[in-house]
Amino acid sequence: MTATILDGNALAQKLRADFKTRAEALAAKGTRPGLAVILVGEDPASAVYVRNKVAACEKASFHSEKIVYPADVAQDVVLRKIAELNADAKIHGILVQLPLPKHFDSDLVLEAIAPEKDVDGFHAENVGALMQGQPRFIPCTPYGVTKFFEEAGVKLKGAEAVVIGRSNIVGKPMAMLLLQAGATVTICHSQTKDLAFHTKRADVLVAAVGRPKFVTADMVKPGAVVIDVGINRLPDGKLCGDVDFDGVKEVAGAITPVPGGVGPMTITMLLANTLEAAERSAK
Ligand SMILES: Nc1nc(=O)c2c([nH]1)NC[C@@H]1CN(c3ccc(C(=O)N[C@@H](CCC(=O)O)C(=O)O)cc3)C=[N+]21
Known part of the structure; x- marks a missing residue:
């Protein structure tokens, strides 16, 4: 059994159709x-x-x-x-x-x-609002990842979620969103001892490390949902994620590809946040 491929381009297209309707409603105003x-x-x-x-x-x-x-x-x-x-x-x-x-x-x-124009969600005020469970702008990449979970019907309540990477723009906000959705969250990083011990327990695994093919099949629990946030350019010019896609897709239940996974969703959620900001300003 190979994993379901979570198609970021298809999901992006679906969401953007709704943005168009909302943008038209705003234009009328x-x-x-x-x-x-x-x-x-x-x-x-x-x-x-x-x-x-x-x-x-x-x-x-x-x-x-x-x-x-x-x-x-x-x-x-x-x-x-x-x-x-x-x-x-x-x-x-x-x-x-x-x-x-x-x-x-x-x-x-x-x-x-x-802060009311901070569509990346990187301003301290917006970071604080997210931490308190009252998000104003969710950083685009983690926001896009939550849309994959919704689309694929991933149950996060009680799930073991492991995030690899602790950056302010991906790892930390991602972990916070998973926590708020009811997952038990582990954040792994470069100082983590025995990384595979953690990743092998993950029902949901998010890789945001910035190292090509870092997550290999032996690190993944059978049936896990694997989200690849990495965008690494190989010497041959090809894009490659943080996950060894060909190996991991044989073990995972669902997986995002690179390209065509998280990347297009990041841009989509930037549009979503901009639209949201415009709607708030028109109220
Ligand atoms: N303030 C700020 N906000 C950002 O959101 C931000 C940033 N700085 N700095 C750089 C990163 C990177 N980033 C990407 C967005 C989309 C794709 C994307 O659409 N990737 C396509 C492939 C594109 C290609 O072929 O190069 C894909 O994965 O399918 C990639 C990377 C946003 N970033």
Whole structure:
């Protein structure tokens, strides 16, 4: 028996159909959802992601603005731009593409975004709201993962969930969402002793480590739901996840592929958060 493949492109398409209806209802009230994306530097991967985000906005007939700065731009210039966007009624969501160059204080930049426009959910106020179980904006990647659980009817109450990775943008918020859904959550990371001991107990396994094919079949419980958040570029240019897909799909009950899994859902939930922000502003 091989695993059910959880198709992120298909799920993204399904959700985006509903966004279109909601965007049209807003347009009738004179509001068009607007997203501003700030990119600093010429990292080619970042440039591709930003282009995809802007294209997704256009497809959904959202307004979007892309602001690109050279890598050596002064932090103050970016902070002033954020202040301007905070006050701009056409803009409901602001995203600063990470990582920022080394001379930036990322936390300071993220805290400069108005919390009600923080569609990434990275502002401390929004992180706090999520921790308290009153989310305002759920970070897009973990949010997208919860949509896979809904779609596949994954029962999280009482489930053993293991998250590998403890980043602020994926691991921590993911663990919090699983906890709030009633799972028993273990967060593993680079200092974890005997990783396989933990992963083999997981009914739900989320890999967000950033190491190609890190999770192998022998680490997975038969029938587990395996979510691969990794996007690693191999020397041959191909994308590859944190999970050894070919091996693990023979053991897992369900699995997300890379590409075509979590990635498209991340962008979809960015649209969802931007739409939500626009709806709140129109109330
Ligand atoms: N402030 C901020 N917010 C982010 O959400 C953010 C960020 N910074 N920095 C970079 C990461 C990365 N990220 C991806 C989104 C979609 C795909 C995606 O759609 N991937 C496609 C493949 C795309 C390709 O072929 O390169 C897929 O998995 O099928 C990938 C990566 C958002 N990020």
